[in-house]
Amino acid sequence: MATIFCFSTTGNCLYASNQIALKINATVISMTESVQSCDDDVIGFVFPTYFWGLPKIVERFISNIKITNKNSYIFAITTYGNKNKNAGNSIKGVIGAVDKLLSKKGLAITYGNVLHSVQNFIVHHEVIDSEEIQKNIDENLKILTHDIAEKKQNEIKRFGFINKLIYSSFPHKNGHCDNHFNISPNCTGCGICKSICPMQNILLKEGKPTYLHNCELCLACLHACPTTAIEWKKSTIGKKRYRNPHISLKELIVFNSSK
Secondary structure: OEEEEEOOOOOHHHHHHHHHHHHHOOEEEEOOOOOOEEOOOEEEEEEEOEOOEOOHHHHHHHHHOEEOOOOOEEEEEEEEOOOOHHHHHHHOHHHHHHHHHHHOOOOOOOEEEEEEOOEOOOOOOOOEOOHHHHHHHHHHHHHHHHHHHOOOOOOOOOOOHHHHHHHOOOOOOOOHHHHHEEEOOOOOOOOHHHHHOOOOOEEEEOOEEEEOOOOOOOOHHHHHOOOOOEEEOOOOOOOOOOOOOOOOHHHHHHHOOOO
16 A cells, blocks of 8 residues: 655645655555554655745654554655756755654655645745746656656665755744734635635634744645735745746645544
């Protein structure tokens, strides 16, 4: 049996997980779910890179899960949106961070790789997407999927100094970064932001979203808002929103609902 554990908020990692799952006949499970253990022969972790590091939810999930099959083929794929697609060689250190977590359990990543994807962290950037990027995603995804299906192995790069330096500046670590979300009068109180939040960090009070200070700064709420009513400080105003073209809003909401 095979299981892929995935964290996805705009659909890129869910799309990648689904494509890999089709090839290796795997079940895709959200890292928002409460999973105690896994003893499958093939176990995968698919997640986005946040500032050249791991999202907190990914770190917690991998730290907490018990993998009982010490012979499991374990792979990890991380997506990144750096406009310099060659940055992947350094970002591979993020896979090393997963390997370090697993080493505490007497386990190791068998195969790890990066997938250059769409830049959607619009706090600091514009959305960087194009037909060429989508084509490259699919081409590279086929290579990764083939490698995993063939149970290939590769050397895992360690989480390096550059990773640590950049990650230390990411403003999500204490969860209170949500203080900087602003809700405009365009808000209709539809509740999509509450439903899609993987951290269950949003409540609706008097028809408006209220944040609970357990934020990943994943921007799922911001990208999904149908009236563009959610902004982070002033840095996202006027910027394009994004969702993976192969994943529907309903799929993301269901996927990120904790069970």
